Amino acid sequence: MTNNVYVINALRFLFLVLAQVLVFNKLNFMGFINPMIYILFLYWYPIKQPRGVFILISFLLGFTIDVFSDTLAFHTIACITMAYLRPAIMRFVFGVNYEFQSFKLTNTTKAQQITFLAFLIIGHHTIFFLLEIFSLDHLLLLLKKIVFTSIGSLLLCILITALFSAEKE
Amino acid sequence: MQQIINFILRNKTTLLYLFLLFVGMSLSIQSHSFHRARFFNSANWVSGSIYNTETSITEYFDLREENRKLMEENTRLRTLLFNADDEEIATQELDSFTFQIIPAKIIKNSYSLRNNYITVNKGRKDSIEQDMGVITSKGILGIVEHTSNKFAAVQSLLNTKSNINAKIKNTNNFGSLKWDTNRYDVVQLEDIPRMVPLNIGDTIVTGAMSSIFPENIPIGTIKKFDLTTSQSFYDIEVALFNDMTNLKQVYIIKNKNSAEIRSLEEKISNDQ
Numbered sequence: 501m502t503n504n505v506y507v508i509n510a511l512r513f514l515f516l517v518l519a520q521v522l523v524f525n526k527l528n529f530m531g532f533i534n535p536m537i538y539i540l541f542l543y544w545y546p547i548k549q550p551r552g553v554f555i556l557i558s559f560l561l562g563f564t565i566d567v568f569s570d571t572l573a574f575h576t577i578a579c580i581t582m583a584y585l586r587p588a589i590m591r592f593v594f595g596v597n598y599e600f601q602s603f604k605l606t607n608t609t610k611a612q613q614i615t616f617l618a619f620l621i622i623g624h625h626t627i628f629f630l631l632e633i634f635s636l637d638h639l640l641l642l643l644k645k646i647v648f649t650s651i652g653s654l655l656l657c658i659l660i661t662a663l664f665s666a667e668k669e
Numbered sequence: 670m671q672q673i674i675n676f677i678l679r680n681k682t683t684l685l686y687l688f689l690l691f692v693g694m695s696l697s698i699q700s701h702s703f704h705r706a707r708f709f710n711s712a713n714w715v716s717g718s719i720y721n722t723e724t725s726i727t728e729y730f731d732l733r734e735e736n737r738k739l740m741e742e743n744t745r746l747r748t749l750l751f752n753a754d755d756e757e758i759a760t761q762e763l764d765s766f767t768f769q770i771i772p773a774k775i776i777k778n779s780y781s782l783r784n785n786y787i788t789v790n791k792g793r794k795d796s797i798e799q800d801m802g803v804i805t806s807k808g809i810l811g812i813v814e815h816t817s818n819k820f821a822a823v824q825s826l827l828n829t830k831s832n833i834n835a836k837i838k839n840t841n842n843f844g845s846l847k848w849d850t851n852r853y854d855v856v857q858l859e860d861i862p863r864m865v866p867l868n869i870g871d872t873i874v875t876g877a878m879s880s881i882f883p884e885n886i887p888i889g890t891i892k893k894f895d896l897t898t899s900q901s902f903y904d905i906e907v908a909l910f911n912d913m914t915n916l917k918q919v920y921i922i923k924n925k926n927s928a929e930i931r932s933l934e935e936k937i938s939n940d941q
Contacts, residue, residue, distance in 0.1 A: 569782075
């Protein structure tokens, strides 16, 4: 069973990286919207695993995406920050339930899941574009990129989670 | 001592996070200096091969369009060649010229970031080196920044680090070409003095001040111009000839004399 978790996460890692660099990095919808769907890895990653390992894997994930898209190391920094903040976000979204041993993402309501995903995406995109643009001269451009890319990422991530969610009953 | 160990154990996640953050920061700071050999870029073996495989699958979809473009360019070059005054030129050995051309194919392109890079499928094995110019049939594209054995990462015109010598066609007034990150089809030409007569629609070409590009390679046309706040120079918006979103075939320019020119330039900067 534990073996299964490793395999699933490894496959997920590969699938998300390839989908990101080969498909979603080239969308350029309306000239600049490239949804970042690899954040789903942070969303799907099992909760009861050691946090250190999680942050290390996130580092690897961000770094891989960075190497492919020549954006050293904006994705990495955004990714590890979100990995580090994930428990806090989960506590905020799911309340005390999150502390229980029996807590599962699939048992929560749709609204909670989407809120959780939205927090991850908005946080990630804010850090990413702050680093990428790295000046407040282009404040409008920065806001435009954060808002529209976040919307794009969120929509696509919801679609993908719906596509791959385990059947309930 | 015990307390220090306890502190580390208690905050190991935070410390790990801070350490990785530091690694990430130093990587991004390091990648902002141009002439530093950088190992982590999309021209490495793994990402290069993956992009290459992808291109070899998808390139069939626009073969017709690419063929048409090549035909057009060939027609133009043939016309130039047959109407050239010098009859010798068609029969000369290609090796005897100063500039050599190496064809390559784009396997990855981006234009929505602030620092955009293009990856092409030729590398050190095909004698591609840093600081070679890259052009398409329509105009210039960028400069080779990193090479691996089989691939090269090209710093696109659409990169805030890009700085290319350019001039107004048929004059000798040159300035530097930069990008303000706003639009992917417009770049900026700076440092043209105000006494130069300008018209909207004038062609901008590469200048003779660099060893990277030959002179008179087209870049774009003037879209708009204004005086800067100091009132002594123009700020010129240049609409690019190249459609940066749709590129496939490129040519890499090798200047045989570039090593010599660079060593001379180095000597000068050492003397100062």
